Amino acid sequence: xxxxxxxxxxxxxxxxxxxxxxxxxxxxxxxxxxxxxxxxxxxxxxxxxxxxxxxxxxxxxxxxxxxxxxxxxxxxxxxxxxxxxxxxxxxxxxxxxxxxxxxxxxxxxxxxxxxxxxxxxxxxxxxxxxxxxxxxxxxxxxxxxxxxxxxxxxxxxxxxxxxxxxxxxxxxxxxxxxxxxxxxxxxxxxxxxxxxxxxxxxxxxxxxxxxxxxxxxxxxxxxxxxxxxxxxxxxxxxxxxx
Amino acid sequence: xxxxxxxxxxxxxxxxxxxxxxxxxxxxxxxxxxxxxxxxxxxxxxxxxxxxxxxxxxxxxxxxxxxxxxxxxxxxxxxxxxxxxxxxxxxxxxxxxxxxxxxxxxxxxxxxxxxxxxxxxxxxxxxxxxxxxxxxxxxxxxxxxxxxxxxxxxxxxxxxxxxxxxxxxxxxxxxxxxxxxxxxxxxxxxxxxxxxxxxxxxxxxxxxxxxxxxxxxxxxxxxxxxxxxxxxxxxxxxxxxxxxxxxxxxxxxxxxxxxxxxxxxxxxxxxxxxxxxxxxxxxxxxxxxxxxxxxxxxxxxxxxxxxxxxxxxxxxxxxxxxxxxxxxxxxxxxxxxxxxxxxxxxxxxxxxxxxxxxxxxxxxxxxxxxxxxxxxxxxxxxxxxxxxxxxxxxxxxxxxxxxxxxxxxxxxxxxxxxxxxxxxxxxxxxxx
Numbered sequence: 001x002x003x004x005x006x007x008x009x010x011x012x013x014x015x016x017x018x019x020x021x022x023x024x025x026x027x028x029x030x031x032x033x034x035x036x037x038x039x040x041x042x043x044x045x046x047x048x049x050x051x052x053x054x055x056x057x058x059x060x061x062x063x064x065x066x067x068x069x070x071x072x073x074x075x076x077x078x079x080x081x082x083x084x085x086x087x088x089x090x091x092x093x094x095x096x097x098x099x100x101x102x103x104x105x106x107x108x109x110x111x112x113x114x115x116x117x118x119x120x121x122x123x124x125x126x127x128x129x130x131x132x133x134x135x136x137x138x139x140x141x142x143x144x145x146x147x148x149x150x151x152x153x154x155x156x157x158x159x160x161x162x163x164x165x166x167x168x169x170x171x172x173x174x175x176x177x178x179x180x181x182x183x184x185x186x187x188x189x190x191x192x193x194x195x196x197x198x199x200x201x202x203x204x205x206x207x208x209x210x211x212x213x214x215x216x217x218x219x220x221x222x223x224x225x226x227x228x229x230x231x232x233x234x235x236x237x238x239x240x241x242x
Numbered sequence: 243x244x245x246x247x248x249x250x251x252x253x254x255x256x257x258x259x260x261x262x263x264x265x266x267x268x269x270x271x272x273x274x275x276x277x278x279x280x281x282x283x284x285x286x287x288x289x290x291x292x293x294x295x296x297x298x299x300x301x302x303x304x305x306x307x308x309x310x311x312x313x314x315x316x317x318x319x320x321x322x323x324x325x326x327x328x329x330x331x332x333x334x335x336x337x338x339x340x341x342x343x344x345x346x347x348x349x350x351x352x353x354x355x356x357x358x359x360x361x362x363x364x365x366x367x368x369x370x371x372x373x374x375x376x377x378x379x380x381x382x383x384x385x386x387x388x389x390x391x392x393x394x395x396x397x398x399x400x401x402x403x404x405x406x407x408x409x410x411x412x413x414x415x416x417x418x419x420x421x422x423x424x425x426x427x428x429x430x431x432x433x434x435x436x437x438x439x440x441x442x443x444x445x446x447x448x449x450x451x452x453x454x455x456x457x458x459x460x461x462x463x464x465x466x467x468x469x470x471x472x473x474x475x476x477x478x479x480x481x482x483x484x485x486x487x488x489x490x491x492x493x494x495x496x497x498x499x500x501x502x503x504x505x506x507x508x509x510x511x512x513x514x515x516x517x518x519x520x521x522x523x524x525x526x527x528x529x530x531x532x533x534x535x536x537x538x539x540x541x542x543x544x545x546x547x548x549x550x551x552x553x554x555x556x557x558x559x560x561x562x563x564x565x566x567x568x569x570x571x572x573x574x575x576x577x578x579x580x581x582x583x584x585x586x587x588x589x590x591x592x593x594x595x596x597x598x599x600x601x602x603x604x605x606x607x608x609x610x611x612x613x614x615x616x617x618x619x620x621x622x623x624x625x626x627x628x629x630x631x632x633x634x635x636x637x638x639x640x641x642x643x644x645x646x647x648x649x650x651x652x653x654x655x656x657x658x659x660x661x662x663x664x665x666x667x668x669x670x671x672x673x674x
């Protein structure tokens with residue numbers, strides 16, 4: 001069996017908030033389970049492989065967003081990969097460019113995104129900066145807390161085809177409307193970093209299970225439970241509850 | 243044309259009222275500092291500056307008058323470079339060293355600078371570490387003769403949302419200053435620095451050993467993807483979309499040596515470690531020479547710098563001798579980690595405002611290089627580091643208490659800390 005390929009897309013453009021951590025977490029969680037996995041880091045100008053199982057987009061500034069959209073559209077392989085069932089996990093600026101449109105610059109120029117999520121992003125009334133806590137309903141119906149740090153000026157609204165990823169307990173989320181992130185088919189967008197998959201292993205495993213089409217056995221890591229306990233306690237102590 | 247050190251600064255021109263208000267604010271600031279010292283709360287420099295600038299909001303601009311100013315800014319290396327320049331100037335001044343004032347404690351915001359200046363009213367030469375956010379005001383109010391711009395990288399993104407925004411403010415300030423603006427001494431290898439200095443009347447370029455390039459992927463001017471062009475020595479960067487390109491250097495770092503504009507090579511005999519400090523020294527040397535200090539005197543002065551504001555200091559914690567290294571952001575960690583050679587090694591992480599509240603950057607740092615050694619994770623965010631190290635395959639244990647983490651580490655240990663735990667450690671051993 002060929003190894004599971006995790007593809008970190010344009011790390012030098014979209015990797016400002018330690019986003020490569022999400023890719024390291026996915027690869028390592030497979031490796032710990034004895035599943036052969038590789039991490040492919042694609043830099044702008046290089047071809048994007050169409051063989052990946054999970055693709056990752058991370059945070060970046062305005063010019064980087066424009067450059068990334070241009071590069072991914074010209075390359076095209078990401079779209080092919082998604083057509084055959086690969087997973088895309090897009091965080092922060094990556095979430096915004098995966099949508100229909102987003103804005104950049106002091107004049108709020110509207111830029112067309114990748115159109116993979118039915119969402120639109122516009123400049124919000126305030127910048128959302130701080131620890132965030134959301135409630136994610138897992139496929140089995142159980143609830144899981146997602147802890148992270150959000151830092152975004154854009155507010156994102158969902159169209160009919162996209163469903164919320166989670167509901168906000170503390171923080172701003174998509175548009176201070178109680179909704180966080182978006183899911184559409186195998187594309188998942190979200191604002192929190194931390195990186196988010198490092199702090200929320202169940203979300204990491206969910207993406208892997210989607211990509212592999214099978215369940216993975218649990219992977220107990222007590223120090224990760226302790227980190228989650230600390231972060232959830234900290235945000236509940238200092239954060240503003242919705 | 244380098245200036246002459248013997249030229250005195252133009253005297254300050256303040257009205258009677260301004261002078262009286264400033265005098266009163268300085269006295270009350272001193273009183274607050276004394277009270278703070280007596281209460282055992284440190285040097286009192288910070289509270290002095292805050293009282294001073296609160297009582298006289300113009301104190302920063304007024305105190306800067308009557309000085310010939312050499313300012314140093316950038317994301318990393320400001321404190322060490324300021325110390326190197328100050329030591330060079332001190333050596334150049336010889337018996338007149340009392341003419342020099344500098345904020346050697348690293349207090350680099352408006353009030354820290356005002357505090358330092360208020361303590362040496364007779365000094366007329368100021369070598370000032372300047373926070374990136376204060377650079378525009380420094381250019382407008384101090385009319386510095388020289389401004390050193392070291393580097394520009396991601397740092398405290400919860401506060402500085404866009405790295406480029408600060409550079410934009412520097413461009414505006416330099417543009418407004420026009421021909422009377424400072425001579426810039428700048429790192430030619432950093433595209434963001436080169437762009438930020440682009441509106442300056444005159445720039446001396448230094449080719450450095452920059453190791454961090456992750457924030458220089460795109461052209462800051464036009465957004466094109468920058469390319470790296472192989473050339474003799476190290477690669478150069480160039481923008482295929484506009485005219486921005488790595489400028490030809492006046493000074494060049496070559497291994498542990500610095501090649502001067504006339505082609506001669508000098509070897510700074512530094513007591514601060516790391517190749518990044520050779521780059522800092524090259525910038526300091528260029529600034530000092532431009533300020534009128536002979537190369538030999540500058541090098542002699544720079545040799546005396548050992549532990550600027552506690553950085554690289556070795557201190558005793560019980561039976562443990564610990565070397566203290568500061569790293570505030572991924573670029574800083576990329577420099578500091580290779581220096582930390584001990585096993586175990588202590589890494590201290592916090593996330594209050596001065597550290598940056600978001601510790602996602604832990605995943606930008608190549609902790610994988612520590613594999614084979616043991617890390618003692620300490621500080622309020624030790625647990626985040628522990629998880630990071632598990633994924634990196636690096637052995638570690640968590641000891642949240644700073645002092646216990648160090649004293650439990652054996653006879654000698656290297657410690658790398660973010661800003662707040664670093665300051666706490668200095669205080670523990672009386673270095674602050």
